[in-house]
Amino acid sequence: MSVDLMTLQMSAVFALIVAALLLYATDKLPLELTSFSVICGLLVLFHFFPVYDEAGKAALSPMVLLAGFASPALLTVLALLVLGEGLSRTGVLDRVALLVHKAARGQLSAALAIALVVVALVSALLNNIPVVVIFVPIMQALAAQTGRPSSRYMIPLSYAAILGGMTTLIGSSTNLLVSNALADLGEEEFSFFSFTVPGLVVAGVGMIYVLFICPRILPDNAANSAQEGATGKQFKADISLEAGSPYVGMESVSGFFPGLKDVTLLAVQRDGKPIYPPFDDLRLKIGDTLSVAATRDQLRATVKDDVSALYPRLSGRAGEDDWLPNLGDGTQSMAEVMVKPDSWLIGRNLRQIGYRNMRHVVVIGLERRTRMQRLKIDEIPLEAGDILLVQGRRSDILALRGNKDVILMEWSAENLIQSHHATRASAIFLGVVGMAATGVLPTEIAALCGAALMVFSGALPLQGAIRALDSKVVFLIAAALALGVSMQETGGAAFLAQGMLAAVGDAEPTVVLGVFFLMVAVLANVLSTKATAVLFTPIGVGIAREIGVPVEAFAVAVVFAANCSFASPVGYQTNLLVMAPGGYRFVDFIKAGVPLMLICWLTFFLFAPWYYGL
Incomplete structure (x- = not known):
């Protein structure tokens, strides 16, 4: 192969990388389309200008370039997204959020900070990916309780996990790859705590940024804010007290019920008559109906996710019980619909229109801007603009799009928690984590089996x-892996390393180490962290030997720099995991990640020379 052809191939790969980064950052094309275009560009390039290995075979064949779609990394991420959805659907993570909230003694801002610190600590001992999967819905729940958009905390969640993973050998698979590469080069492998001291220093300084500065940089995602804002509506609902209800037997204290502090109790309906506050010496009993005002989340928490307690009592007409939602089938959703100005429903109450009127969904709450009546919800005449909280199968809710009497609020639909499956979901997830952590099964096998279970x-x-699978994740990982292998096979990464050495010349070892760290960190945001670690460990060892300094300093620099993939969603899998929940664009990672990358670089640059005696 001629030098000119190699230069052409390498230059073309660099051009594709620059073009992809520009398109990702400007968001002019859908992320999936940009990623797919990059893959197509590489396929065409190496079809007409192939790269051959030492055996004379095509090193960048379509099979190699498309391998990202079947890579263990991609399948692991997708499987963990499914596991996370299972934990979220069954309410397991809400319980963890409650524990964190209690640890913060009710201070919600402190709870968010505690959660991020816990993530960093746990990530030092466990794989970062399941840790982030666990805490994504936890952070969403905590953010919702503070009234803040979750988009302010999803990227910090990923960053906290990455920083925690820098502190021990098993904190990240990248660390293990560097250690194995050292052994292959004849150097001493890392022990469990080989780089814990510098890791704690770098992670500690980085966490200050993550906790106090990063959330201020991130946007208030409009889509998330809209959905979260919906939970702030105060719905009028009736809670029926049946046998086994935790509120049966509850007594009022000073005119209020302590167990109902999260909702506003408007009246207690007993024997067809309302009892209004203050509630003096009143004991709740079976058959009572509580007329309350609360948000969607508060309603669900009050009935312990047993939404059937919110169903209006039916008239007893034949067949009315047949269509009631079956919570056990796991297909139930909750949504909001608005009564149209020309609706037939106006002036009629729910009892008059019948509970089957809107295609097999049941009305469980009503919100009105003007006033909150103390009547039962099935006695309140409906008005134009009323918001009805409805429950039913997702297909039945979506069918309301064509209803002439109501408007479906598209952003309001959410799946109901299936708390009766919480134990099995927890057992499955803990089994996956346990098998992956102990090495009984590789992470990808454990995750895929767990998702199937x-x-x-x-x-x-x-x-x-x-629905838990994200097309952005699929195409981003596939494109990143294709670009990474293309850079390695065309000599692009080695070219950059040689250029760095030529640029620093005879500079002091401290300067060489700092420039090396920065170059690896930048490339880690383009390639995968694993590819960067494997590629630059031998380069770092070679530089250390050439200038006569301890190899460990440069090896640890590779560990930290390869983990500094904060400025791109393609660099680290946890960034991909939080991209969809936070509703982020590529440019959001650049804004939040570049400062953190520079902070980690500067901290290491100042601390490492003293620690390693350079």
């Missing part, structure tokens, strides 16, 4: 698992 066990319906 979530569906087979009934903890997560098949449609829920399918």
